[in-house]
Amino acid sequence: MTNWPPELSGGSGPLYQRLADSIESDIDKGVINAGAKLPPQRDLAYDIGTTVGTIGRAYQLLRERGLVSGEVGRGTYVLGRRAEAPKPDVEPGLQGTRPIDAPSGKLRFDSTAAPDVGQGAVIADILARTAQEHPHDISSYTRDFPERWYEAGSRWLARNSFRPSPDSIVPTMGTHAAVMAAIAALTMPGDYVVFEHLTYSQIARSAGLIGRRIALVSTDDNGIDPDDFERVCAQKHPKVMFLMPTAKNPTLVTLSAERRQAIAQIAREYNVALIEDDLYGELTDDPTPLLAEYAPERTIVAGGLSKSVAAGVRGGWLSCPPTYRHRIRVAHKMMTGGLPFLLAEVGTRLVMSGQAGEIRKRCIAELRTRLAIVREMLAGFDFKTRDNVPFIWLTLPDPWLSGTFKNACLAQGVLIDDEDEFKAGRSEQVFHGVRFGVSQPRQSKDVAGGVAVIRRLLDEGRAGYDSFS
Numbered sequence: 001m002t003n004w005p006p007e008l009s010g011g012s013g014p015l016y017q018r019l020a021d022s023i024e025s026d027i028d029k030g031v032i033n034a035g036a037k038l039p040p041q042r043d044l045a046y047d048i049g050t051t052v053g054t055i056g057r058a059y060q061l062l063r064e065r066g067l068v069s070g071e072v073g074r075g076t077y078v079l080g081r082r083a084e085a086p087k088p089d090v091e092p093g094l095q096g097t098r099p100i101d102a103p104s105g106k107l108r109f110d111s112t113a114a115p116d117v118g119q120g121a122v123i124a125d126i127l128a129r130t131a132q133e134h135p136h137d138i139s140s141y142t143r144d145f146p147e148r149w150y151e152a153g154s155r156w157l158a159r160n161s162f163r164p165s166p167d168s169i170v171p172t173m174g175t176h177a178a179v180m181a182a183i184a185a186l187t188m189p190g191d192y193v194v195f196e197h198l199t200y201s202q203i204a205r206s207a208g209l210i211g212r213r214i215a216l217v218s219t220d221d222n223g224i225d226p227d228d229f230e231r232v233c234a235q236k237h238p239k240v241m242f243l244m245p246t247a248k249n250p251t252l253v254t255l256s257a258e259r260r261q262a263i264a265q266i267a268r269e270y271n272v273a274l275i276e277d278d279l280y281g282e283l284t285d286d287p288t289p290l291l292a293e294y295a296p297e298r299t300i301v302a303g304g305l306s307k308s309v310a311a312g313v314r315g316g317w318l319s320c321p322p323t324y325r326h327r328i329r330v331a332h333k334m335m336t337g338g339l340p341f342l343l344a345e346v347g348t349r350l351v352m353s354g355q356a357g358e359i360r361k362r363c364i365a366e367l368r369t370r371l372a373i374v375r376e377m378l379a380g381f382d383f384k385t386r387d388n389v390p391f392i393w394l395t396l397p398d399p400w401l402s403g404t405f406k407n408a409c410l411a412q413g414v415l416i417d418d419e420d421e422f423k424a425g426r427s428e429q430v431f432h433g434v435r436f437g438v439s440q441p442r443q444s445k446d447v448a449g450g451v452a453v454i455r456r457l458l459d460e461g462r463a464g465y466d467s468f469s
Contacts, residue, residue: 008048015050016057020065023058027067027078038068038076053411053465056456060413064105107450109436110415112249112390113311115370116442117362123310126349130342142341145171152348153317156356157303159282162290164301164319170329171344173336174316175279175304179242180206181332182300182318186273187212187239194232194241195424196224198431200249200277203242204424214425217241223248223255226262233270240273245291246281250422250435251393252384257288264295273324274299283308283364283388297321300328305347307390307439308360315347363439364388370438370447377451381458390439394454396432399462405434408465412453 006022008015026032039047041055059076062068068076131138153169172178180203183193189211195204196219204214215236218228224243232238243263245255255263267274276291282303292299304316320328332339350356371385374392382395396405402418409416416436436454438447457465 006044006048016054016061019048019055019058020061023062024065024067032078034078036078038078040075051463051465052460053408056412060105060411063413105413106410107414107446107453108440109409109438109450110417111440112437113306113439114308114359114363115366115390115439117359117366119310119359119362122355122359123313123346123350126346126353126355127342130345130349134341134345137341137345140341142339142344145339145344148352149344149348152351153319156282156305156351157278157301157317157319159278160287160289162293162301164292168319168322168325170318170320170325170332171339171347172302172304172316172318172332173339173343174306174314175277175302176202176206176316177314177332177336178302178304178316178318179203179275179277180210181328181335182273182275182302182320182324183207183212183240183242184210184335185327185331186324191240192236192238194229194236194238194272196243196248197424197427197429198251198419198422199242199244199424201422201424216425216427219253221253223253223259224263226259226266229263230266230270233266233272237270238272240275241267242275242277243291244277244280246278246286246288247284247386247389249280250391250417250419250433252386252389252391254284254286254288254386255291260288260291261294264291264299267295267298272298276301278303279307280389283360283367283390284386285388292319300324305350305356308363309350309356310359313347313350314343315350366444367439369444373444373448374438374451377448377455378458381455391435391437394434394436396434397458397461400432400458402432402434404462404465405457408457408462409434409453411465412457414450414453416454 006019008018008022023032038059041052041059045052045055059068066079068078147166149171150166150169153171154164154166157164170178172181187193190213192213192215193207194215194217197216208214215232215238217232218225245260247254274291274295276299278290278301290301292301298321300318300320302316302318305313318328367388367390375385381397384393396402403420406416406418416434419431419433422435441447441450
C-alpha cells in the first residue's frame with residue numbers, strides 16, 4: 001500500500017483537485033508505481049485533515065483521467081501509463097466532439113433505456129434492407145400507413161388476456177409521443193389532467209406546455225387511492241388521468257385488481273378517459289389484468305420499444321377505443337410533424353419477425369444479473385426492485401434528503417434522479433427517495449462500481465459528503 005505524503009501546498013483550485021494533481025504528478029515522476037494501491041479514503045482523509053468526500057472526489061478525478069481503477073472491496077490501484085493513441089481522422093469542425101453518452105467520467109444511473117445486448121447488429125441489418133426495398137418511401141413524407149404497422153402494434157401491446165385489435169392501433173414516435181397525442185386529442189387548454197404525485201413527470205410538464213392543468217391524486221403503499229381519485233373527479237372535473245398501473249415509475253408499485261376495478265368504475269361515473277402506460281409492465285410477468293380490461297370503452301394503452309428493445313428506434317403504439325382513434329392519429333401528426341417511414345418500418349419489422357421478442361428476452365436476462373448485484377450490495381437498506389424492471393426505488397435513511405443525496409452521488413461520479421424529478425406538480429408530500437437505473441452502464445462490473453458508491457454514502461451518512469470541499 002502506498003503511504004506517501006502528498007504535496008498540497010502548491011497549485012490552485014479546490015482541495016480535491018490539488019490532491020488529484022499531486023497524485024498525478026507523483027505517478028508521472030515514478031514516486032508511485034503502476035500497480036500500487038492508494039491509501040483507503042478514510043485513512044488519507046485523516047492524514048491530511050479533510051473529509052472522506054473530498055478524497056473520494058480526488059480519486060474519482062483520477063479515474064476520469066485514466067490513472068487509477070477502483071475495485072469494489074479491494075481499493076484503488078494505479079494503472080500503467082498508456083502511450084497516447086493516434087488521433088483518428090475526422091471531418092473539419094468535428095475535432096473534440098464526444099459520443100452521445102454520459103458526461104465525462106460520470107456513470108449513467110439516471111436512464112432506464114434498454115441495455116445494450118447487441119441489438120445494434122440486428123437493427124443495422126433491418127435498416128439496410130428497409131432502405132433497399134423502400135427508397136421512395138424513405139425519401140418522401142408518410143401519408144398512408146401499411147396494415148403491417150397496425151398489426152405490429154397489436155402484437156406488441158398484447159399482454160395477459162388483453163388482445164387489442166389492429167383497428168384500435170395508432171403507430172407513434174415512442175410512448176411519450178403516444179401519450180401526449182392522446183392528451184392533446186381528448187382535452188382542451190384549461191382542462192385538468194390527473195397525475196399521481198410521483199410519476200413519469202415529463203408527461204405532466206409537456207401537458208402544462210400545451211395549456212392543460214394538473215390535478216394531483218393521493219397514493220399510499222398500494223398505489224392510487226380510489227377515494228381521493230373520486231374527490232378529484234368531483235372537485236376538478238378532469239377529462240383524463242395518466243397512470244402506470246404495473247411497475248410504476250419510480251416507486252415500482254403495481255395496482256391490485258380491486259383498485260383497478262374501482263378506478264375504472266369512478267372514471268366511468270365521471271366520464272374520465274384513462275391513459276394506461278404499460279411500458280414497464282411489458283417487461284414483467286405480472287398476471288393482473290390491464291386496466292383496459294375493466295374499462296375498455298375509455299382506456300388508452302400506450303407502449304413501445306424503448307425499455308425492452310432499443311430506445312433509439314422510437315417505436316411506439318397505442319391502442320384506443322374506436323371513437324378516439326382518428327382524433328389521436330391527427331393530434332400525433334400535428335404535434336410531431338408526422339411519423340417517419342424508416343423508424344416505423346424498422347419497429348414493425350423488429351416485432352413482426354420476432355426479433356424484438358428475442359431482444360427483450362436478452363435484455364431481461366441482463367437486467368436480472370444487474371438487479372441481483374443491487375440486491376446483494378444494498379442488503380440491509382430500504383429499497384424496492386422488481387424482476388426485469390431496470391430501476392430501483394431507494395428510501396433514504398436519516399439524515400439524507402433526496403436532493404442532497406443526488407448531489408453527493410454526482411460528486412462521486414454517479415448520476416441518479418431525486419424525487420423532485422418525478423413530481424408531476426408542486427406537492428407538499430416528501431418521500432425521501434431516489435431512483436437509479438442499472439440498464440445503461442456498459443458492463444455489470446460498472447453497475448457494481450456505481451452501487452458501491454451509493455452503498456458507501458449510505459453507510460457514511462452526510463459525514464461522507466462535503467458540498468464545500
